[in-house]
Amino acid sequence: MSRRKLEVSGRINSYEALEASYRDCNDAKLRTRMLAVLQTWDGKPSLEVAKDIHMAATNVRKWVHRYNEYGIAGLIDTRRSNRKSYLSPEQKQAVIEALQKSPRECGFNKSNWTMPLLKRWINKQWGINYKTSSLYDLVHKLGFTLQRPKKQSRNAKKEKQEQFKEELQDLLVNSDDDTVVLYEDEAIFTDEPTTTLKWSRKGEQPIVPTDSSGCRERIAMFGAVDPVNGKVHFKTSEAANSHSFKDFLK
Numbered sequence: 001m002s003r004r005k006l007e008v009s010g011r012i013n014s015y016e017a018l019e020a021s022y023r024d025c026n027d028a029k030l031r032t033r034m035l036a037v038l039q040t041w042d043g044k045p046s047l048e049v050a051k052d053i054h055m056a057a058t059n060v061r062k063w064v065h066r067y068n069e070y071g072i073a074g075l076i077d078t079r080r081s082n083r084k085s086y087l088s089p090e091q092k093q094a095v096i097e098a099l100q101k102s103p104r105e106c107g108f109n110k111s112n113w114t115m116p117l118l119k120r121w122i123n124k125q126w127g128i129n130y131k132t133s134s135l136y137d138l139v140h141k142l143g144f145t146l147q148r149p150k151k152q153s154r155n156a157k158k159e160k161q162e163q164f165k166e167e168l169q170d171l172l173v174n175s176d177d178d179t180v181v182l183y184e185d186e187a188i189f190t191d192e193p194t195t196t197l198k199w200s201r202k203g204e205q206p207i208v209p210t211d212s213s214g215c216r217e218r219i220a221m222f223g224a225v226d227p228v229n230g231k232v233h234f235k236t237s238e239a240a241n242s243h244s245f246k247d248f249l250k
Contacts, residue, residue: 008067010065011068013146018037022034025133034174038059039053059211096142099199100200103117145199147198148198181227183225186240186245
């Protein structure tokens, strides 16, 4: 009877999150286990993965199952002793508050937290020297996961957004049979760098304030859909302004 194909679940961490953690990790054992999961996620059979990374195939399957159940924290050796946590409850709260800030606010010339960077910060604060692999376990227990931040314009006005929603709802409710309603939006593709993953509390997507005042190469795409018949209209333009929008409406 053939063995069922070994598969990786993205329920706890995405492929991107695991890959980012693998790049940042300097613990040899943990990196090897992460690599085993990544190669399995890429579709390699466990025997091939085992040969590539010099690990027994049974261990490859073991770590993939552990990852599917617990995420990155499942790849860390569990402590056999009843040793208390290095950090006190007050110190853990300080770590939570630090992770919710930019590392720049904590004295580092970096934009995102990594485990080696957090290790340096904890050592600087309290003289405690954590293993990088143990920090993954700590931040997960504190309720953090790697997430991709959502961009939000600094110029956004929530009250105007709510006003628009009310006006749109009123239009839809009171429109007659001769009125055609189209849902329109435009997307601008630029050479601006994409956001990277960062540690955030579970269920709370991080926000990255952006500044759109600079000059960048860009192309705009206008699109509209009729919610009644599903017909889609679209057009690309070198600029996203009133003239190109009116041209799209024609």
